[in-house]
Amino acid sequence: ARHGSATAIPSWGKFWLAVLNVYDYRGLNPLPAETWLLPYKGNIIHPGRMWCHCRVVYLPMSYMYTARFQGPVTPLIEQIRRDIYPGMDYATIDWDNQRFNCCSKDQYFQRPWIQRMVWNVMNTFEWASFVPGRDRLQKAALEETIDHIMQEDRNTDFICIGPVNKVLNMLACWFHDPDSDHFKNHLRRVPDYLWLAEDGMKMQGYNGSQLWDTSFFAQAIMANPEFAKLKTEFLQKTYGFFDIAQVLVEVPRMDKYYRHISKGAWAFSTRDHGWPITDCTSEGLKAVLRSHALDIVPHEKRITDERIFDCVNVLLSLQNKDGGWATYELNRAPTWLEIMNPSEVFGDIMVDFSYVECSSSTITGLIAFQSQYPGHRSAEIAEAIRRGIMFIISIQREDGSWYGSWGVCFTYGTWFGVEALVAAGETVESSSPLRRACEFLLSKQRADGAWGESYLSCQDKVYSEADEGQVVNTGWALLSLCRAQWPDRSPLRRAADFLVRMQDENGDWPQQLISGVFNRNCMITYGKYRATFPMWALNEYSLYES
Numbered sequence: 001a002r003h004g005s006a007t008a009i010p011s012w013g014k015f016w017l018a019v020l021n022v023y024d025y026r027g028l029n030p031l032p033a034e035t036w037l038l039p040y041k042g043n044i045i046h047p048g049r050m051w052c053h054c055r056v057v058y059l060p061m062s063y064m065y066t067a068r069f070q071g072p073v074t075p076l077i078e079q080i081r082r083d084i085y086p087g088m089d090y091a092t093i094d095w096d097n098q099r100f101n102c103c104s105k106d107q108y109f110q111r112p113w114i115q116r117m118v119w120n121v122m123n124t125f126e127w128a129s130f131v132p133g134r135d136r137l138q139k140a141a142l143e144e145t146i147d148h149i150m151q152e153d154r155n156t157d158f159i160c161i162g163p164v165n166k167v168l169n170m171l172a173c174w175f176h177d178p179d180s181d182h183f184k185n186h187l188r189r190v191p192d193y194l195w196l197a198e199d200g201m202k203m204q205g206y207n208g209s210q211l212w213d214t215s216f217f218a219q220a221i222m223a224n225p226e227f228a229k230l231k232t233e234f235l236q237k238t239y240g241f242f243d244i245a246q247v248l249v250e251v252p253r254m255d256k257y258y259r260h261i262s263k264g265a266w267a268f269s270t271r272d273h274g275w276p277i278t279d280c281t282s283e284g285l286k287a288v289l290r291s292h293a294l295d296i297v298p299h300e301k302r303i304t305d306e307r308i309f310d311c312v313n314v315l316l317s318l319q320n321k322d323g324g325w326a327t328y329e330l331n332r333a334p335t336w337l338e339i340m341n342p343s344e345v346f347g348d349i350m351v352d353f354s355y356v357e358c359s360s361s362t363i364t365g366l367i368a369f370q371s372q373y374p375g376h377r378s379a380e381i382a383e384a385i386r387r388g389i390m391f392i393i394s395i396q397r398e399d400g401s402w403y404g405s406w407g408v409c410f411t412y413g414t415w416f417g418v419e420a421l422v423a424a425g426e427t428v429e430s431s432s433p434l435r436r437a438c439e440f441l442l443s444k445q446r447a448d449g450a451w452g453e454s455y456l457s458c459q460d461k462v463y464s465e466a467d468e469g470q471v472v473n474t475g476w477a478l479l480s481l482c483r484a485q486w487p488d489r490s491p492l493r494r495a496a497d498f499l500v501r502m503q504d505e506n507g508d509w510p511q512q513l514i515s516g517v518f519n520r521n522c523m524i525t526y527g528k529y530r531a532t533f534p535m536w537a538l539n540e541y542s543l544y545e546s
Helices: 010-020 031-036 050-067 076-086 115-128 136-153 163-176 183-185 212-223 225-231 232-245 278-293 305-317 335-340 356-372 378-395 410-423 432-443 454-459 472-484 489-502 529-545
Strands: 194-197 200-203 451-454 465-470 516-518 522-524
Touching: 010 050, 010 076, 031 050, 031 136, 050 163, 115 335, 115 465, 136 163, 136 472, 163 183, 212 225, 212 232, 212 278, 225 232, 232 278, 278 305, 278 356, 278 472, 335 378, 356 378, 356 410, 378 410, 410 432, 410 451, 410 472, 432 472, 451 472, 454 522, 465 472, 472 489, 472 529, 489 529
Parallel strands: none
Antiparallel strands: 194 200, 451 465, 516 522
């Protein structure tokens, strides 16, 4: 109650409480399904222009909001209403006045006045007693949105892009037809998101990070060819996974469902999931090409040139006008659309921005491809790399760092920035951006030789020191300095010594602070990072010293 009761829950919470029938839909800002009937061409506010994670979450929300789907009122529901609104009479709550009511502790994104004005106008229309043709319009909108929901299900074999829209889609399909095979197909994919940890059942932020983790770990081993020779059997197995994980077909009717091409790409997890991501595609490509260079697999078992060309085609198609690469799709909307972010707890969810991580991965992937296939689309690739490097330099911060949007945080982003510059031929002697990046990292090295960064860096966009050195941050920083061939060996040796000291007797490293993030304010645990990046960094350090 001291935080405002359930009336002050953020908007996603308000939605779920409304579905359970312990909150009134009048207390939500409108989520009209009719917006999906608007023309797409020339319309920058069409839902199809939103970042894909945002649009596929608000798609089933808008379906259920417009249908006013709610569970039945039971004695349990009545008791919950009394419990979560202490001292309040549920029947007399001023629901309209709760639309912008959010506990200050939950407000990461502050709604600007113009967004409030838009919501108020839409709310007036939504709850007007009579609007000519509204029933017919809403019926068409419900048909359109359930069609999009079900197509997303089929495209991903009922995994969906992530757990939030997975649950929402499943509920929408149950509401649409609880006895359908379509809904039952949802049930069989629920376990993809669940695992039992030491402290209870968890729900993953994706259906796994299989491709992402495997591509990094394979590259970590193959960084040193001599070490790779000792792990040939293991690397053949990882290559087999890259083979079965690559997306081989396009989704049907891409334009209707606002999808980009995906044939040849890799998703974050598995082929079934299928949503292509630039950095996952690039890291998968680099791992495959490195496997070829080291003769890990015989020629007859290799992924064909045609499939590799498909992969490069996807990457080239995803370069934005600013020269960078975003996550899943091209940038489809202007930056200012972010002021309409409907969520209080996340930042940067409306637009698929270009990122240093996605751009660096793609640049280094294209450079690796160019070295093995110099005659394939060479002019296009050279121009894409040139524009990509210009973009990365343009977003470097004054202190020499890059902000990492998908990991914690400046050590992560700076590692990607350094990798791209080095791959493009920059050196610390000739390149001010590269030298400044290394100097930034060295300025953050701790007395024990480590780097340690807190998740608060992501939230506040200012480097925040952790209480102790972190093996993952140290791995990223040491990788950067090794790849840049920093001339003073002393700080690198101290970092390597720290990683050696921190290694457990069984060869693992300790799980420390959280190292992943998305949308500025939501942290993710990557359990494999603690082994991958210290090992990779030590592998690179051994080459640096030799």
